[in-house]
Amino acid sequence: MNFDYAFAWSIVPDLFQGLLVTVQVVVLGFLLAVLLGLLLAIAQRSRLCVLRRLSSGYLSFFRNTPLMVQLYVLFFALPLVGITLPAVSTGVIGLGLYYGSYIAEAFRGAIDGVPAGQWEAARALDFDSATTWQRIILPQALKPMLPVLGNYLIGMFKETPLLAVISIPELFQAAKQIAGMTYRYNEPYTVMALMFLAISVPTSLLFKYFERRSHA
Amino acid sequence: MFFDPTAVETARFIARQLANGALVTLQITFFAQLIVVSMSFVIALMRLSPWRVLRWIATVYVEILRGISALVLLFYLFFILPLFGISLSPMTTGVLGLGLTFSAYGSEIVRSALSNVSRGQRDALQALDFDSITAFRRIVLPQALPFMLPPMGNQLVELLKTTSLVSLITLSDLTFSGGQLITTLGQQTLIWSIVLVCYFVMAWPMSWLVKRYERRVTSWRRSVAAEGAAS
Numbered sequence: 253m254n255f256d257y258a259f260a261w262s263i264v265p266d267l268f269q270g271l272l273v274t275v276q277v278v279v280l281g282f283l284l285a286v287l288l289g290l291l292l293a294i295a296q297r298s299r300l301c302v303l304r305r306l307s308s309g310y311l312s313f314f315r316n317t318p319l320m321v322q323l324y325v326l327f328f329a330l331p332l333v334g335i336t337l338p339a340v341s342t343g344v345i346g347l348g349l350y351y352g353s354y355i356a357e358a359f360r361g362a363i364d365g366v367p368a369g370q371w372e373a374a375r376a377l378d379f380d381s382a383t384t385w386q387r388i389i390l391p392q393a394l395k396p397m398l399p400v401l402g403n404y405l406i407g408m409f410k411e412t413p414l415l416a417v418i419s420i421p422e423l424f425q426a427a428k429q430i431a432g433m434t435y436r437y438n439e440p441y442t443v444m445a446l447m448f449l450a451i452s453v454p455t456s457l458l459f460k461y462f463e464r465r466s467h468a
Numbered sequence: 469m470f471f472d473p474t475a476v477e478t479a480r481f482i483a484r485q486l487a488n489g490a491l492v493t494l495q496i497t498f499f500a501q502l503i504v505v506s507m508s509f510v511i512a513l514m515r516l517s518p519w520r521v522l523r524w525i526a527t528v529y530v531e532i533l534r535g536i537s538a539l540v541l542l543f544y545l546f547f548i549l550p551l552f553g554i555s556l557s558p559m560t561t562g563v564l565g566l567g568l569t570f571s572a573y574g575s576e577i578v579r580s581a582l583s584n585v586s587r588g589q590r591d592a593l594q595a596l597d598f599d600s601i602t603a604f605r606r607i608v609l610p611q612a613l614p615f616m617l618p619p620m621g622n623q624l625v626e627l628l629k630t631t632s633l634v635s636l637i638t639l640s641d642l643t644f645s646g647g648q649l650i651t652t653l654g655q656q657t658l659i660w661s662i663v664l665v666c667y668f669v670m671a672w673p674m675s676w677l678v679k680r681y682e683r684r685v686t687s688w689r690r691s692v693a694a695e696g697a698a699s
Contacts, residue, residue, distance in 0.1 A: 316625065316671035318632035321643060321664045328656035410537035417636070424540070437547045441540070449535055 260439040263430050267440070270426030271447050274412045277343050277422060282405050284348025289355030294385065296360055307356075314353035320414050322346055327418040343415040343422075351408055358400045362393040402459030406452050423447060482649055482662070489645030490666055496562050496631045496641060501624060503567025508574030515579050526575070533572035539633050541565045546637045562634035570627050574620065581615035582608060614685045621678035625671050632667070642666055 295307035314322070323346045330337060337345075366389050374384040413424035427440040434440075514526035533541070542565040549556065556564065585608050593603045635644035646663035650656050 312672060312675065313668060316629070316675055317664050317667045318629040318643070320632045320635075321646070321660060321667060324646075324660040325657065325664055328660060332657055410535075413537055413539045414633075431547075438551065441544060441548060445536060445540060445544075448537070448540070452535060 255438055255442070256436070259434075259436065260443055263440055263443060266430060267423060267426050267443055267447060270421060270423035271451070273340065273420065274409070274415075274422040275451070277340060277347065277415060277420065278405070278409050278412060280344045281347030281351065282408055284344060285351035285355050285404070285408070286401065288348060288352030289357075289359050292352060292356035293359035293363055296356070297363065311353045311356060314350055315357075319346065319350045319411060320417060322350055323414065323418050339418055339420045342418060343420045346418075347408055347411070347415075351404060355401070355404055358397060358404070359393070362397045362400075363389060365396065366392045399459055399463040402455070402462070405459075406455055409452055409455070410448070478653070482653075482659070485645045485649055486642065486662065486666055489640060489642035490670065492639065493628070493631050493641040493643075494670070496559070496566065496634060496639070497624070497628045499563045500566040500570065500627055500631070503563065504570045504574045504623070504627065505620075507567065507571035508578045511571065511575035512578035512582060515575065516582060530572045530575055533569055536569075538566060538569040538630055539636065541569055542633060542637055558634070558637050558639045561637060562631070562639050566627060566630060566634070570623060570630075574623060577616060577619045577623065578612075581612040584615050585611045618678055618682040618685070621674065621681070625674050625678070628671050628674070629667065 292307045292310060295303045298304055298307075323343070326346050326349075327339070327342050330342060370388055370392065371384070374388050379388070412422055415422050416425040416428065419425070423444055427444040430440040431437045511526045511529055514522040515530075517523060536544075542561065545556065545561045545565050546558070589607060589611065593607055598607070631641055632643040635641050635647065638644075640648070642663060646659050649659050653659070
């Protein structure tokens with residue numbers, strides 16, 4: 253099996269289109285996941301028993317089932333309840349719901365890490381709970397979260413090939429299509445793997461740099 | 469109560485198919501976990517070894533496998549290796565691919581647990597002139613195990629969930645059976661929801677056990693810390 257460099261070079265533009273879709277889905281899904289994770293983590297600390305229960309139920313369900321099957325259900329169930337979205341949005345929602353449950357756990361850890369004295373001081377100074385969260389707890393909890401969030405971002409990026417199963421035209425799908433049309437498997441998959449590395453390695457280095465700077 | 473006989477027949481058909489699939493899923497999880505545990509220890513010990521070459525090889529192994537997603541690795545093994553004249557059965561490919569991917573993460577868990585064993589213990593081992601195998605088996609491992617088990621357990625749950633990927637390389641696991649049922653019966657939402665619940669039923673008891681064990685281990689640690697602070 254030989255590796256045809258000219259062919260590999262000729263498929264780069266097609267794969268690049270796929271890469272753009274991948275990056276778009278990951279960034280939007282990540283934002284949704286962080287928002288959802290934050291809400292779930294705050295709900296875990298709520299005084300209302302119902303909210304705590306709901307949040308725990310959500311976490312254990314989404315953490316104990318595979319993302320791929322969740323995507324299938326979303327893809328087929330959303331139209332049934334009258335929501336028809338393009339596949340890309342379904343992908344964003346699927347990734348967001350799934351990773352939200354993981355990021356919630358990370359947020360919970362970080363929030364638990366804020367010393368109890370901070371809560372007591374906020375109570376003593378008679379801050380209402382919104383101010384306590386916004387101005388006291390979250391700023392302290394978020395700083396150690398950064399490297400963890402970075403790991404999840406890279407993890408999400410690596411999970412995106414899964415989105416091909418619900419026909420999103422992302423990088424993996426693009427590679428598969430080229431392979432299917434030309435019967436050449438070596439070049440598309442290799443170029444795809446290189447593109448994945450080209451994104452995930454710099455992101456990883458960037459977050460390492462952030463981490464070092466926040467420790468300094 | 470009246471049951472429609474065809475509906476009962478269909479329900480039994482669905483249950484049988486999914487049970488077969490679930491069995492394959494559990495098999496893959498089991499064999500892949502064997503690879504994960506053994507490779508994790510090998511790679512972790514290589515990373516902690518005094519020889520630079522071994523450390524270097526292990527680092528490359530971990531970085532590469534962590535950089536490539538499991539699905540891409542499975543496709544690589546399944547479609548590219550035959551082009552080089554190595555064909556593996558789908559089952560071997562699935563077990564190997566998942567085992568290798570997860571061993572890269574597992575080796576980090578083992579490594580951090582092993583290096584968590586305190587410096588004093590190591591010095592004592594040297595002072596008492598233990599040979600390295602006895603030292604590892606009797607002193608280091610028993611102390612590292614409580615640190616290692618909870619993350620390893622969580623990883624096992626992840627592995628179980630990730631086995632759904634092997635349906636894409638034509639292995640008839642739970643997800644694949646779900647897909648097959650849909651081609652014969654339709655009813656996408658219903659069947660995918662049942663599949664989802666099946667995974668949950670398999671994974672949740674494991675997560676629960678891990679959580680319980682973790683709480684027990686850390687409560688012991690916490691009480692020691694409290695005593696230490698009191699004295």
